[in-house]
Amino acid sequence: MQLVAEEIDIGTRSPTVLLHVTDAEELGAHPLDRVEIRSDGRTHTGIVEVTEELVDPGGLGVTRNLGHITGSVGVTLAPKPDSVYYIKKKLDEIELERDELDTIVRDINADRLNDVELGAFVCGTYTNGLSLQETMHLTECMSDAGEIMAWDDSLIADKHSIGGVAGNRVTPIVVPIVAAAGIKIPKTSSRAVTSPAGTADTVEVLCDVDFTIDEIQDIVHETNGCMVWGGAVNLSPVDDKIIRAETPLSVDPPGQIIASVLSKKQSAGSTHVVIDIPYGEGSKVESLSAARELAEDFKRVGNHLGMTLECTITQGQQPIGRGIGPVLEARDVLQVLTGDGPEDLRLKSLRLADILLEICDVDERAGDLLDSGRALEKFREIIEVQGGDSSVEPDDLVPGRRTETVSAGRSGIVTHVNNRLISELARRAGAPKDKRAGLYLHQAVGDEVVEGDDLFTIHAEKVDKLQDATSLERRVEAVRVRSRDEALVERI
Amino acid sequence: MQLVAEEIDIGTRSPTVLLHVTDAEELGAHPLDRVEIRSDGRTHTGIVEVTEELVDPGGLGVTRNLGHITGSVGVTLAPKPDSVYYIKKKLDEIELERDELDTIVRDINADRLNDVELGAFVCGTYTNGLSLQETMHLTECMSDAGEIMAWDDSLIADKHSIGGVAGNRVTPIVVPIVAAAGIKIPKTSSRAVTSPAGTADTVEVLCDVDFTIDEIQDIVHETNGCMVWGGAVNLSPVDDKIIRAETPLSVDPPGQIIASVLSKKQSAGSTHVVIDIPYGEGSKVESLSAARELAEDFKRVGNHLGMTLECTITQGQQPIGRGIGPVLEARDVLQVLTGDGPEDLRLKSLRLADILLEICDVDERAGDLLDSGRALEKFREIIEVQGGDSSVEPDDLVPGRRTETVSAGRSGIVTHVNNRLISELARRAGAPKDKRAGLYLHQAVGDEVVEGDDLFTIHAEKVDKLQDATSLERRVEAVRVRSRDEALVERI
Numbered sequence: 001m002q003l004v005a006e007e008i009d010i011g012t013r014s015p016t017v018l019l020h021v022t023d024a025e026e027l028g029a030h031p032l033d034r035v036e037i038r039s040d041g042r043t044h045t046g047i048v049e050v051t052e053e054l055v056d057p058g059g060l061g062v063t064r065n066l067g068h069i070t071g072s073v074g075v076t077l078a079p080k081p082d083s084v085y086y087i088k089k090k091l092d093e094i095e096l097e098r099d100e101l102d103t104i105v106r107d108i109n110a111d112r113l114n115d116v117e118l119g120a121f122v123c124g125t126y127t128n129g130l131s132l133q134e135t136m137h138l139t140e141c142m143s144d145a146g147e148i149m150a151w152d153d154s155l156i157a158d159k160h161s162i163g164g165v166a167g168n169r170v171t172p173i174v175v176p177i178v179a180a181a182g183i184k185i186p187k188t189s190s191r192a193v194t195s196p197a198g199t200a201d202t203v204e205v206l207c208d209v210d211f212t213i214d215e216i217q218d219i220v221h222e223t224n225g226c227m228v229w230g231g232a233v234n235l236s237p238v239d240d241k242i243i244r245a246e247t248p249l250s251v252d253p254p255g256q257i258i259a260s261v262l263s264k265k266q267s268a269g270s271t272h273v274v275i276d277i278p279y280g281e282g283s284k285v286e287s288l289s290a291a292r293e294l295a296e297d298f299k300r301v302g303n304h305l306g307m308t309l310e311c312t313i314t315q316g317q318q319p320i321g322r323g324i325g326p327v328l329e330a331r332d333v334l335q336v337l338t339g340d341g342p343e344d345l346r347l348k349s350l351r352l353a354d355i356l357l358e359i360c361d362v363d364e365r366a367g368d369l370l371d372s373g374r375a376l377e378k379f380r381e382i383i384e385v386q387g388g389d390s391s392v393e394p395d396d397l398v399p400g401r402r403t404e405t406v407s408a409g410r411s412g413i414v415t416h417v418n419n420r421l422i423s424e425l426a427r428r429a430g431a432p433k434d435k436r437a438g439l440y441l442h443q444a445v446g447d448e449v450v451e452g453d454d455l456f457t458i459h460a461e462k463v464d465k466l467q468d469a470t471s472l473e474r475r476v477e478a479v480r481v482r483s484r485d486e487a488l489v490e491r492i
Numbered sequence: 493m494q495l496v497a498e499e500i501d502i503g504t505r506s507p508t509v510l511l512h513v514t515d516a517e518e519l520g521a522h523p524l525d526r527v528e529i530r531s532d533g534r535t536h537t538g539i540v541e542v543t544e545e546l547v548d549p550g551g552l553g554v555t556r557n558l559g560h561i562t563g564s565v566g567v568t569l570a571p572k573p574d575s576v577y578y579i580k581k582k583l584d585e586i587e588l589e590r591d592e593l594d595t596i597v598r599d600i601n602a603d604r605l606n607d608v609e610l611g612a613f614v615c616g617t618y619t620n621g622l623s624l625q626e627t628m629h630l631t632e633c634m635s636d637a638g639e640i641m642a643w644d645d646s647l648i649a650d651k652h653s654i655g656g657v658a659g660n661r662v663t664p665i666v667v668p669i670v671a672a673a674g675i676k677i678p679k680t681s682s683r684a685v686t687s688p689a690g691t692a693d694t695v696e697v698l699c700d701v702d703f704t705i706d707e708i709q710d711i712v713h714e715t716n717g718c719m720v721w722g723g724a725v726n727l728s729p730v731d732d733k734i735i736r737a738e739t740p741l742s743v744d745p746p747g748q749i750i751a752s753v754l755s756k757k758q759s760a761g762s763t764h765v766v767i768d769i770p771y772g773e774g775s776k777v778e779s780l781s782a783a784r785e786l787a788e789d790f791k792r793v794g795n796h797l798g799m800t801l802e803c804t805i806t807q808g809q810q811p812i813g814r815g816i817g818p819v820l821e822a823r824d825v826l827q828v829l830t831g832d833g834p835e836d837l838r839l840k841s842l843r844l845a846d847i848l849l850e851i852c853d854v855d856e857r858a859g860d861l862l863d864s865g866r867a868l869e870k871f872r873e874i875i876e877v878q879g880g881d882s883s884v885e886p887d888d889l890v891p892g893r894r895t896e897t898v899s900a901g902r903s904g905i906v907t908h909v910n911n912r913l914i915s916e917l918a919r920r921a922g923a924p925k926d927k928r929a930g931l932y933l934h935q936a937v938g939d940e941v942v943e944g945d946d947l948f949t950i951h952a953e954k955v956d957k958l959q960d961a962t963s964l965e966r967r968v969e970a971v972r973v974r975s976r977d978e979a980l981v982e983r984i
Contacts, residue, residue, distance in 0.1 A: 025925050030685070032607075032740050080740075088741060091619050115524070115607035116740045122608075123615035127583050193522070245608045248524050248572075249580060433517050 003060040005039070005069045014111045017046035017075075018061030024050045027077050032114045034081070037062070038074040045078055047114050065111065083107040084117055090124035098137040105141040109238050118245040122256070130255025132297060136304050138255065142263035147234040149186060149213055149269045157185040157356055158270035160261050162277055162294075163195070164284040166422045167321035167441075169329040170276075171199045172227055173336055173349035174356065176379035177369045179225030181362045186220045186268055188230030193247060196426035196438055197326045200229035205330040205397065205435055207388025223382045235267040236260070252284055254294050258301050265307065272308045274356045278316025282419045288313070308359050312352060318417040318445050321345040323399075325431035325438015328459065331397040337376040338394060344444070346370075400429070400436035400459035402466045406473060408481050411450040414443045416480040425458060425478060428469040434461040443479065455479045495552040497531065497565045506603045509538035509567075510553030516542045519569050524606045526573070529554070530566040537570055539606050557603065575599040576609055582616035590629040597633040601730050610737040614748070622747025624789060628796050630747065634755035639726040641678060641705055641761045649677040649852055650762035651844055652753050654769055654786075655687070656776040658914045659813035659933075661821040662768075663691045664719055665828055665841035666848065668871035669861045671717030673854045678712045678760055680722030685739060688918035688930055689818045692721035697822040697889065697927055699880025715874045727759040728752070744776055746786050750793050757799065764800045766848045770808025774911045780805070800851050804844060810909040810937050813837040815891075817923035817930015820951065823889040829868040830886060836936070838862075892921070892928035892951035894958045898965060900973050903942040906935045908972040917950060917970060920961040926953040935971065947971045 003023065017035055019027070029035055033048045037060070044066050055061045062069045086100040096104075104121060107113050113121070130138060157178050161168065171189060178185045189199030189209075200209045209229040211219065216233065219226040231240070239260045246252055265273050275298050278284075279291035295311035302309030321332040321342045335341030336349065353366035369375045384390035422439055430437030442454040449455070456479060460466035495515065509527055511519070521527055525540045529552070536558050547553045554561045578592040588596075596613060599605050605613070622630065649670050653660065663681060670677045681691030681701075692701045701721040703711065708725065711718040723732070731752045738744055757765050767790050770776070771783035787803035794801030813824040813834045827833030828841065845858035861867045876882035914931055922929030934946040941947070948971060952958035 028919060028925065030739065031736070080742075084741065088743065091615055091741075091743065093619070114740060116611035116614075116737045119608035119611035120615045120741050123583055123612050124619070127585070127616070127619045244524070247522070248606060248608045249576065249583075249612050250572075251580065251583065427520060433520065 003058055003073060003075050005037070005060040005062045005071060005073045006055070007062055007064055007068065007070060014114065015044070015046045015066040016049055016063045017066070018049050018051045018055050020055050020057045020059065021050050021052050022057050024048065027075065029077050032116060034078040034112065036076050036078040037066070037069060039069045039071070044069065045110070045112050081107045081112045083113065087117060087121045087124055090128060091120060093128045095131055096134055098141070101134065101137045102141045105138070105145050105238050108241050109145045115245065118241070119249070122242065122245045122249065122251060125256055126251045126253040130253065132300055135255040135258050135297065136301050138259040139262045139266065139301055139305065142236050142238050142259055143266040145238050146236045146267050147213055148267045149217060149235070151184065151269045153184050155183065155272060155360055156268070156270050157183045157272045157360055158187060158265055158268060159274045159352055159356055160265070160276065162257055162261065162275070162284055164419070165278045165316045166196070166319035166324050166419050166426070167329060167332070167345070168278070168319065169199065169202055169321060169333050170345065170349040170352055172203055172333045172379070173345070173375070174353045175225045175227055176337070176382060177349070177353040177366050177375045178356055179223060179382070180369050180374040180378040181357055181364050183224065183357070183360050183362060184220055185225045186216060187226060188228055188233065188235065188264065188268060190230055192432040193243065196324055196423050196431035197329055198432070199227070200231070201326045201432040201435070202329045202333070203227045205326050206392055207383040207386035209386070219382070219385050223378065223385050225378065225382050226386065227382060228386070230264065236263040239263060254297065257284075257294070258298055262298070262301055262305060266305050270307060272356065272360050273302060274352055274359070275309065275311045276314055276352060277311055278314045280315055280317035283316030285316070310355055310359055312355060314348065317419065319419060319422055319441060320348055322441045323438060324422055324426045324441070325399070325429070325459065326435040327397050328399050328438040328440055331394050331399070334392065334394045334397065337370070337379050339371070340394070398436065399438065399440065400434065400461045402460045402463060403457050404466060404470045404473070405457040406455045406479070408449040408451055408453045408455055410481055410483065412481045412483040412486070414445050414447045414449060414479060415482045417441065417445055418478050421476050421478040425469050425473055428465065428472055429458050429460040430462060430465040434465065436461050437465060449481055455481070495550055495565060495567050497529070497552045497554045497561045497563060498547070499554055499556055499560065499562060506606065507536070507538045507558040508541055508555045509558070510541050510543045510547050512547050512549045512551060513542050513544050514549050516540065519567065521569050524608060526570040526604065528568050528570040529558070529561060531561045531563070536561065537602070537604050573599045573604045575605065579609060579613045579616055582620060583612060585620045587623055588626055590633070593626065593629045594633045597630070597637050597730050600733050601637045607737065610733070611741070614734065614737045614741065614743060617748055618743045618745040622745065624792055627747040627750050627789065628793050630751040631754045631758065631793055631797065634728050634730050634751055635758040637730050638728045638759050639705055640759045641709060641727070643676065643761045645676050647675065647764060647852055648760070648762050649675045649764045649848055650679060650757055650760060651766045651848055652757070652768065654749055654753065654767070654776055656911070657770045657808045658688070658811035658816050658911050658918070659821060659824070659837070660770070660811065661691065661694055661813060661825050662837065662841040662844055664695055664825045664871070665837070665867070666845045667717045667719055668829070668874060669841070669845040669858050669867045670848055671715060671874070672861050672866040672870040673849055673856050675716065675849070675852050675854060676712055677717045678708060679718060680720055680725065680727065680756065680760060682722055684924040685735065688816055688915050688923035689821055690924070691719070692723070693818045693924040693927070694821045694825070695719045697818050698884060699875040699878035701878070711874070711877050715870065715877050717870065717874050718878065719874060720878070722756065728755040731755060746789065749776070749786070750790055754790070754793055754797060758797055762799060764848065764852050765794060766844055766851070767801065767803045768806055768844060769803055770806045772807055772809035775808030777808070802847055802851055804847060806840065809911065811911060811914055811933060812840055814933045815930060816914055816918045816933070817891070817921070817951065818927040819889050820891050820930040820932055823886050823891075826884065826886045826889065829862070829871050831863070832886070890928065891930065891932065892926065892953040894952045894955060895949050896958060896962045896965070897949040898947045898971070900941045900943055900945045900947055902973055902975065904973045904975040904978070906937050906939045906941060906971060907974045909933065909937055910970050913968050913970040917961050917965055920957065920964055921950050921952040922954060922957040926957065928953050929957060941973055947973070
């Protein structure tokens with residue numbers, strides 16, 4: 001069928017073509033089918049939506065992510081991509097071959113799958129799991145689909161936390177420690193998707209995080225380290241697209257976690273890697289045994305890829321650090337680097353850095369690098385090269401001035417700080433969009449409080465966001481205080 | 493957030509709101525999230541898409557299926573619907589309770605699920621199956637979600653084939669036979685989705701099929717039977733929405749088949765039902781044992797709903813009848829009713845009608861009702877009431893005049909007629925959109941042919957459609973002819 005194409009913008013969706021309902025009938029095309037568009041000797045594949053108004057009969061709406069297609073084009077119904085058959089195979093609990101996973105990864109990368117199919121891939125790997133072999137292959141295929149960073153050095157360090165813990169901003173402390181020891185550590189981080197801050201959002205409080213691969217390599221050549229946003233470079237583009245389908249379902253299958261993390265490490269050229277696996281009620285990995293199993297698989301896949309890889313299993317039931325939200329977390333980080341700050345954040349960062357230094361065969365200890373001020377010096381160097389103010393001090397980082405402080409309704413012991421609720425409150429307060437919004441925790445689990453003591457303060461930039469957070473706060477118990485005897489035995 | 497809404501048309505997609513990227517960031521809304529829109533004291537839920545162009549900052553594009561929302565509206569990020577947690581539970585292989593299935597059905601019905609979530613529901617019920625208990629509950633919930641047809645009669649007959657066989661147009665033969673015996677049979681049928689004709693497409697060659705529930709009841713009160721399109725009445729609206737997610741994946745889990753079919757029968761007020769389960773290579777049910785298991789489950793769920801239900805297990809490896817495509821199938825039907833026509837279509841229709849008459853406690857035999865001309869008379873009566881020409885004869889039904897006849901390249905026996913390829917050829921020739929397009933099979937499995945004998949003729953209305961079909965035909969072997977010894981033992 002010959003149609004006249006015009007560009008339309010439906011934003012972030014897969015490459016889409018809008019057909020008038022009569023043309024769709026004529027083509028035999030249903031919504032979510034694919035059509036091939038031939039334009040200027042090239043063929044593009046788009047996913048069908050049907051309209052009665054947005055385009056006229058004979059017209060074709062084409063989203064911009066299909067390339068700039070306008071004018072007269074040939075349109076035919078396209079067959080189902082092979083990957084749909086392989087996804088079905090996975091739903092049927094049949095192990096996939098390397099070339100089948102490769103086809104799936106290529107089709108996801110080229111946006112040839114619709115949301116139902118992408119969701120089915122996620123569900124298949126979630127319910128039926130990925131074997132170790134499949135995980136290795138998927139990791140390689142995902143890495144192959146993106147850009148790579150090449151290094152002359154034989155030793156490139158990296159660290160990653162699988163996330164799920166509020167605060168927990170260890171990266172901007174570990175990176176300068178390791179870089180100060182003379183080890184290259186080109187760290188890319190993510191922005192928040194459902195959390196109140198990603199490492200990239202937090203670092204962005206202090207300097208730019210949006211660089212090209214060449215710029216990143218220049219920064220690392222100059223300072224040994226970097227703290228940049230991974231989304232700007234194309235290290236494992238398929239990962240972001242898979243996450244898009246995982247997010248609505250809140251599923252994160254272990255094999256996908258490994259492939260997601262290690263494909264990026266592989267593309268970043270990392271050779272020595274520490275993976276942090278927080279576990280416990282409310283975090284991504286709920287039990288110690290599941291955390292251990294995931295750690296073993298991480299090591300096997302890492303070793304298969306030629307990496308020296310160690311895992312840490314850490315407590316993930318409560319936030320790490322006091323601040324939640326970009327500015328509040330950046331302040332925690334800067335306090336630790338200047339010799340102050342939350343003890344748990346300091347200890348966790350030092351332990352991860354020590355393990356990384358050890359597998360890199362470096363004799364120096366993280367504690368020395370931090371206490372001597374060399375890590376702080378390196379940190380200031382990196383943020384200066386990344387376009388930030390290297391003279392920044394913790395007191396320069398001022399959280400939102402619209403606040404609501406929640407105090408203890410009784411005396412006792414803090415028995416629980418709910419990660420998920422703390423994150424939700426910080427998001428309602430405006431984080432990560434409002435950098436100064438978030439929460440400051442005055443207490444941690446195990447602290448003794450008397451009635452009226454501050455538990456936490458909500459910070460916001462805008463009145464309505466503060467109201468939004470406080471209205472939720474009143475309906476939930478984000479920080480639990482129990483009397484000394486109830487702390488052990490609570491009667492319901 | 494307060495935005496100004498305007499209507500946009502992205503056709504058939506779930507109720508969608510288009511947010512400008514800056515407003516989406518401010519709301520913390522990602523694509524596929526949901527927002528609540530408050531307008532005129534009512535709250536609507538829409539699924540988020542993000543744009544930089546189609547709406548301006550401060551504006552909100554709202555698809556028409558959300559209701560006609562315009563002007564200033566309040567917009568807030570909506571929580572995930574509960575059904576998403578239940579879908580995840582199903583992915584985790586946990587049996588769902590009745591109220592959980594009910595919530596899922598309600599959310600699907602209200603279009604509150606995005607495609608990823610809908611796909612996940614289909615995948616969960618496909619990989620982990622539905623227990624008999626879940627199937628019963630799902631059937632009831634799906635029926636409850638739609639309209640119902642109420643009858644004064646204590647006996648309402650119905651039949652259904654789970655499909656997958658080309659041709660197989662038994663419904664327009666069974667309905668008049670049963671109606672002629674004095675039994676009410678208010679038959680609703682579907683249009684083609686991926687096949688070259690649904691029963692509704694075929695009947696539409698002869699008369700209207702698009703009626704309201706009241707009109708359908710009037711037709712049945714007058715004639716005892718009807719042959720109408722089920723899509724125009726809202727008997728199990730959720731079913732169509734589930735099928736939308738099943739189609740791209742080509743999955744059709746047994747529990748879903750049962751719930752889909754019997755929810756509609758329940759809503760149609762059917763009390764006595766025959767379900768035809770074609771099985772064999774290439775049909776929906778591949779093995780005899782799977783067909784038997786499905787039949788048993790159909791009976792259990794049907795009995796639970798208070799129906800008298802029998803199943804037939806029939807061969808589904810090759811087409812039934814000679815014509816494929818609306819006009820060609822309608823001609824087969826009319827030939828059988830006038831005492832001629834394909835023998836397999838006649839025999840299958842008579843057997844299904846006999847079983848239905850038997851469970852309805854009717855003494856008359858289908859063969860007598862057909863051979864006496866009473867079925868034909870009833871047929872003409874029904875199509876007249878449905879606005880058709882009751883004097884139509886088989887010769888009035890002329891297939892497309894642009895033809896290509898495929899002949900046997902060797903002498904031997906027809907060993908296989910490929911259902912899937914035959915359907916694909918008929919679709920390429922233009923069916924079901926072009927009513928006269930399709931295929932006529934000159935031979936069936938077991939027929940002896942000599943080189944040069946006609947195997948089948950492709951009929952089309954348009955030259956390019958004929959070319960499209962013939963170009964596929966040359967690359968495949970839709971009808972297989974083998975020499976007498978090869979027919980039994982083929983050496984590869």
